[in-house]
Amino acid sequence: MNQVLGVIGSPISHSLSPVMHEAAYEELQLNCSYHAFHVESTQLKSAVEGVRSLGLKGINVTIPHKVDVIQYLDHIDPLAEEIGAVNTIVNDQGVLKGYNTDGDGYVYALLQRIGKTLHDKRILIVGAGGAAKGVALCLSKYGVKKMTITNRTSSKAEDLAVICSRYSDTDYLSLEMAQAELAEFDIIINTTSIGMAPNFDQMPLSLENLRKGAFVSDLIYNPYKTKLLIEAENKGSGIMNGVDMFVHQGALAFKKWFNKEAPVQIMKNSVIKHLGGSI
Known part of the structure; x- marks a missing residue:
């Protein structure tokens, strides 16, 4: 049957x-x-x-x-x-x-893509909504070196950071501060819908201070490459879309x-x- x-x-x-x-x-x-x-x-x-x-x-x-x-x-x-x-x-x-299965699916996908452990990585999560919570919680339970949450509404970033700090070193920053300190992070993860079709020309934050060798991930898969990922790739970064x-x-x-x-x-x-x- x-x-x-x-x-x-x-x-x-x-x-x-x-x-x-x-x-x-x-x-x-x-x-x-x-x-x-x-x-x-x-x-x-x-x-x-x-x-x-x-x-x-x-x-x-x-x-x-x-x-x-x-x-x-x-x-x-x-x-x-x-x-x-x-x-x-x-x-x-x-x-x-x-x-x-969202958060664990993301962690497994990230590990497959970067081909190494995350225990020594400093990670910036952009966004503090439902998608961010699943990803951030599972990353914190996996055990990363340091995780920072940033969001347009700082109070939401703070709330999520408090939850994740039960499992790993987690704090929060305003979007402006996160952009200024972008060079401190090994992995940047966009969990927001900014850049999703049809708003192809939008980015959740500036990559001006992105450090060489950083990895940039976007949960969006339509478009296949968001403006965020295109700019990161142009800077020589490894990238992963939402697929x-x-x-x-x-x-x-x-x-x-x-x-x-x-x-x-x-x-x-x-x-x-x-x-x-x-x-």
């Missing part, structure tokens, strides 16, 4: 999750299908109940439901509870279990659903091809 999985969100037509997961099912010859479901906030409760009553194997959850969906689940993984958001639901014989995080969080979700390793490279190739990038 065909097993049905999917992703819920609003809007959802832009999602590349079906492209990515269907490629994995085809590669492993799994009798599964993955669909994008447009779900408004007023429909969230009934949509989650539908996962249970219709016997869907699991779903991903995206904007704007990652926080509100928690109240409708039977069990929340401790990491997802600490982050305060769920992006993956497993239907375990009618028991709905919520997980968050790697997107793929690895999806691979972690796949493993929770099927208890087997996902074909990561196949999934990544499908996304890059769809985006018109170079494999």
Whole structure:
């Protein structure tokens, strides 16, 4: 019998999750299908109940439901509870279990890309929203040398820094101070939506003081290269767009659903091809 999985969100037509997961099912010859479901906030409760009553194997959850969906689940993984958001639901014989694979997916992607440990790295996180929280928490739990949070609203950066300081040396800076001290950081990570299509000409901060050899990462993957990444690359920096995080969080979700390793490279190739990038 065909097993049905999917992703819920609003809007959802832009999602590349079906492209990515269907490629994995085809590669492993799994009798599964993955669909994008447009779900408004007023429909969230009934949509989650539908996962249970219709016997869907699991779903991903995206904007704007990652926080509100928690109240409708039977069990929340401790990491997802600490982050305060769920992006993956497993239907375990009618028991709905919520997980968050975003942060761990990002850390794994970063380690794969830089090819070394992060324990000696000084990292600047730009942004303090939901995406930043998952990434920052998982980086701090991994154990980095020093992490700094910067955000247009400094109070939000401070709040996130306090949470992460439980696990690693973390502080916060105003955006102006972070730009002035940019040369102090080994890795800069943009977690904001600044630079996302159609605002191709925007950047979350200036790279004027970027030090030689620094690595710049952007969670955005549309455009394939944001202005931030183009400028960083022009300065000789290594770069990573949001495709790697997107793929690895999806691979972690796949493993929770099927208890087997996902074909990561196949999934990544499908996304890059769809985006018109170079494999």
